[in-house]
Amino acid sequence: MARVLTPDICVIGAGSGGLTVAAAAAAFGVDVVLIEKGKMGGDCLNYGCVPSKALISAARRAQIARTGSELGINADGVNVDFAQVHDHVQSVIAAIAPHDSVERFEGLGVTVIQEAGKFVSKDEVQAGETTIRARRFVIAAGSRPAIPPISGLDEVPYLTNETIFDLTVCPEHLIVIGAGPIGLELAQAHRRLGAKVTVVEAERALPREDPEATALVIESLRGEGVELLEKTAVRQLSGTDGEVRVVVEAGDGEREIAGSHVLVATGRKPNTDTLDLEKAGIAYEHSGITVDKGLRTTNRKVFAIGDIAGGLQFTHVAGYQAGLVIRSILFRLPVTYDRDIIPWVTYTDPEIAHIGLGEAEARSRFGNKVKVLEAKYAQNDRAQAAGATEGFVKLVVGARGRLLGADVVGASAGEIMNLMSLAVGRKLSVGQLAGMISPYPSLSEVVKRAAISYYSQAPSNPWIRRVIGFLAKFG
Ligand SMILES: Cc1cc2nc3c(=O)[nH]c(=O)nc-3n(C[C@H](O)[C@H](O)[C@H](O)COP(=O)(O)OP(=O)(O)OC[C@H]3O[C@@H](n4cnc5c(N)ncnc54)[C@H](O)[C@@H]3O)c2cc1C
Numbered sequence: 001m002a003r004v005l006t007p008d009i010c011v012i013g014a015g016s017g018g019l020t021v022a023a024a025a026a027a028f029g030v031d032v033v034l035i036e037k038g039k040m041g042g043d044c045l046n047y048g049c050v051p052s053k054a055l056i057s058a059a060r061r062a063q064i065a066r067t068g069s070e071l072g073i074n075a076d077g078v079n080v081d082f083a084q085v086h087d088h089v090q091s092v093i094a095a096i097a098p099h100d101s102v103e104r105f106e107g108l109g110v111t112v113i114q115e116a117g118k119f120v121s122k123d124e125v126q127a128g129e130t131t132i133r134a135r136r137f138v139i140a141a142g143s144r145p146a147i148p149p150i151s152g153l154d155e156v157p158y159l160t161n162e163t164i165f166d167l168t169v170c171p172e173h174l175i176v177i178g179a180g181p182i183g184l185e186l187a188q189a190h191r192r193l194g195a196k197v198t199v200v201e202a203e204r205a206l207p208r209e210d211p212e213a214t215a216l217v218i219e220s221l222r223g224e225g226v227e228l229l230e231k232t233a234v235r236q237l238s239g240t241d242g243e244v245r246v247v248v249e250a251g252d253g254e255r256e257i258a259g260s261h262v263l264v265a266t267g268r269k270p271n272t273d274t275l276d277l278e279k280a281g282i283a284y285e286h287s288g289i290t291v292d293k294g295l296r297t298t299n300r301k302v303f304a305i306g307d308i309a310g311g312l313q314f315t316h317v318a319g320y321q322a323g324l325v326i327r328s329i330l331f332r333l334p335v336t337y338d339r340d341i342i343p344w345v346t347y348t349d350p351e352i353a354h355i356g357l358g359e360a361e362a363r364s365r366f367g368n369k370v371k372v373l374e375a376k377y378a379q380n381d382r383a384q385a386a387g388a389t390e391g392f393v394k395l396v397v398g399a400r401g402r403l404l405g406a407d408v409v410g411a412s413a414g415e416i417m418n419l420m421s422l423a424v425g426r427k428l429s430v431g432q433l434a435g436m437i438s439p440y441p442s443l444s445e446v447v448k449r450a451a452i453s454y455y456s457q458a459p460s461n462p463w464i465r466r467v468i469g470f471l472a473k474f475g
């Protein structure tokens with residue numbers, strides 16, 4: 001039955017960004033309508049972070065068992081039950097789903113509409129038979145896999161992140177197109193679970209990451225038997241279910257790879273095409289909706305956050321942006337999205353993590369005032385104890401010791417990145433990191449070691465030597 005709702009806020013999309021806006025607004029007693037056309041929880045819960053990390057965890061257990069002999073632990077013959085791994089992945093989704101459910105949100109006082117929403121005017125959205133006329137709108141409609149125009153791809157059954165977690169039998173030979181975070185995380189996990197894996201990358205693997213850190217990840221993947229082809233174009237696909245052929249071309253000519261499954265992991269396409277954005281005067285481009293630094297679209301009543309807003313595509317970015325938009329809408333506070341304080345982690349083994357400015361970007365902005373401090377995992381006692389000595393921390397430091405960015409590659413790099421996020425986000429100095437009391441032995445001490453190296457010039461500094469000499473005179 002047709003109805004008109006007039007809430008304070010209307011949110012389109014119940015993924016990481018939309019759910020955060022809706023929950024926060026409801027907590028302040030604000031009238032919110034939340035529209036979702038698919039599964040509550042969006043990509044992260046159903047087809048992204050959650051299933052991928054659950055799969056990676058299972059794969060990691062297999063790998064630990066396989067490599068235990070390095071520490072004197074011999075597990076005889078690792079046997080992977082892929083159907084049970086599938087069930088584990090689905091059970092993790094099921095365990096988290098209630099938190100994102102319609103029932104929970106309705107319990108918080110949010111009106112949830114399970115329909116596709118689209119704009120019908122500058123201040124009206126239609127969702128099924130409901131018209132929503134809100135004071136403010138937040139578009140958090142996410143993204144989907146971008147499918148490249150490769151000859152034959154349409155005629156071959158291929159997997160994406162939306163279907164790969166449904167497999168109950170391990171692919172015999174998985175061919176992954178794209179060596180970004182999705183491609184490499186899933187390539188390594190499937191290799192560890194028993195698949196033969198080939199990754200084909202048009203440019204270089206993990207293009208956003210520090211090249212030295214990426215080199216360690218690539219070495220590890222290749223060491224485990226993943227075939228990784230960089231600077232290689234996919235020319236043609238053919239075949240049927242279970243038997244696919246991929247023609248690739250690199251500098252040394254063409255070759256054909258025969259596999260059982262293909263995973264397309266070549267980036268994301270924002271879901272801008274089903275929202276009738278033109279009717280609301282909302283500008284967008286190929287990468288997503290155009291927003292200003294406060295995440296407002298070209299229609300001042302409408303904000304856009306998360307994957308559809310065209311910047312970094314992470315769950316914690318959608319959450320951070322949701323917080324900014326709530327401050328702006330509810331409290332009319334000026335807000336500015338700051339890309340330089342956003343960390344990210346790719347959950348390969350070793351993990352690879354980054355925040356802020358990389359070395360090259362820092363030098364181009366601040367010239368020779370920039371210093372790069374480095375400490376290796378091999379210098380860390382906990383890493384030695386764990387037999388996890390591959391990796392390093394790089395701190396990028398500006399004038400007066402201000403931390404500008406960091407790269408971490410190695411065991412638990414993602415956890416170490418929390419410390420770096422606090423330090424960079426709060427604009428701490430390298431001196432404050434060096435003065436931190438770090439429990440011994442812990443991997444995060446490697447950050448402190450890198451920070452302390454800032455002062456390695458001090459003993460040869462004549463001024464410091466003079467002060468020490470002067471103080472020594474007092475006994
Ligand atoms: C395999 C994979 C692994 C990932 N791993 C990580 C990770 O480890 N860490 C991390 O931070 N990020 C990770 N990401 C990225 C993360 O999932 C996304 O950045 C995040 O989900 C974006 O949140 P969002 O709210 O913008 O969009 P989404 O979570 O995609 O939610 C958008 C929602 O909007 C709905 N929608 C779309 N159009 C409409 C419409 N017209 N009407 C109503 N509803 C609509 C969709 O159905 C969807 O539910 C991963 C992504 C993938 C694919």
Ligand SMILES: NC(=O)c1ccc[n+]([C@@H]2O[C@H](COP(=O)([O-])OP(=O)(O)OC[C@H]3O[C@@H](n4cnc5c(N)ncnc54)[C@H](O)[C@@H]3O)[C@@H](O)[C@H]2O)c1
Binds near residue numbers: 201266267
């Ligand atoms: N751990 C995490 O936080 C995590 C994990 C997975 C995904 N994500 C998010 O999801 C986003 C999408 O991930 P993604 O890996 O799909 O995208 P991506 O854009 O990061 O990487 C895609 C890769 O595919 C390559 N490529 C594109 N077209 C190709 C072609 N025709 N042939 C061969 N290679 C091709 C690109 O050069 C690139 O290296 C990421 O950028 C990230 O924001 C995050």
